Amino acid sequence: MSTPDRTNSDFQRVVVLSGPSGSGKTTIVNRLTQDSPVKLLKSVSATTRKPRPQEIHGEDYYFLSDEDFRQGLADDLFIEHAEVFSSGYLYGTLKSEIDRAWQDNAWAFLEIDVEGALNVMQQYPNAVTIFLTTPAEEFEKRLRARGTESEEVIQKRLATAASEVKYAGRYRYIVVNDELDRAVSEICEILKSEETSKNA
Numbered sequence: 134m135s136t137p138d139r140t141n142s143d144f145q146r147v148v149v150l151s152g153p154s155g156s157g158k159t160t161i162v163n164r165l166t167q168d169s170p171v172k173l174l175k176s177v178s179a180t181t182r183k184p185r186p187q188e189i190h191g192e193d194y195y196f197l198s199d200e201d202f203r204q205g206l207a208d209d210l211f212i213e214h215a216e217v218f219s220s221g222y223l224y225g226t227l228k229s230e231i232d233r234a235w236q237d238n239a240w241a242f243l244e245i246d247v248e249g250a251l252n253v254m255q256q257y258p259n260a261v262t263i264f265l266t267t268p269a270e271e272f273e274k275r276l277r278a279r280g281t282e283s284e285e286v287i288q289k290r291l292a293t294a295a296s297e298v299k300y301a302g303r304y305r306y307i308v309v310n311d312e313l314d315r316a317v318s319e320i321c322e323i324l325k326s327e328e329t330s331k332n333a
């Protein structure tokens with residue numbers, strides 16, 4: 134198996150999926166990793182928060198100490214990073230995750246927030262960027278249906294969603310998740326078309 138030329142900007146097989154809380158990202162990601170017409174390798178994010186029950190280091194997240202995370206930033210090991218929802222915890226995408234996908238001749242699949250996506254766009258200008266949204270009335274309904282967050286957190290997420298939607302135009306594609314199968318099919322068609330153009 135030949136190794137792709139990572140210095141070739143045309144090669145940059147990177148897929149970025151963003152969307153506000155309640156847009157159905159997790160479900161879409163799970164479907165795409167199973168149904169995508171192109172090979173996707175989901176990037177594993179790094180975080181300084183402690184693992185939750187059943188979470189596995191290297192599969193769900195790379196669980197790093199605050200010191201190790203910040204050393205990684207100093208060593209320029211991250212494509213993007215942010216403190217999420219003022220939690221005090223850092224999250225980020227390691228550059229090695231992109232290379233891990235390329236070594237496997239797969240597209241690196243990043244599910245990240247808008248701030249992170251804008252950083253990725255700068256470093257990988259040919260990345261396939263997809264903004265996932267849903268009808269406005271569905272956002273709050275889906276957030277409340279989770280039953281896992283306080284009213285304060287819900288209001289913060291709604292405010293963040295309103296802010297993130299303003300950046301949708303920076304993405305190459307906007308997909309409305311009003312019906313799951315249709316949204317998955319639309320993204321699969323986008324990926325199939327992009328793979329064809331990369332191989333042309």
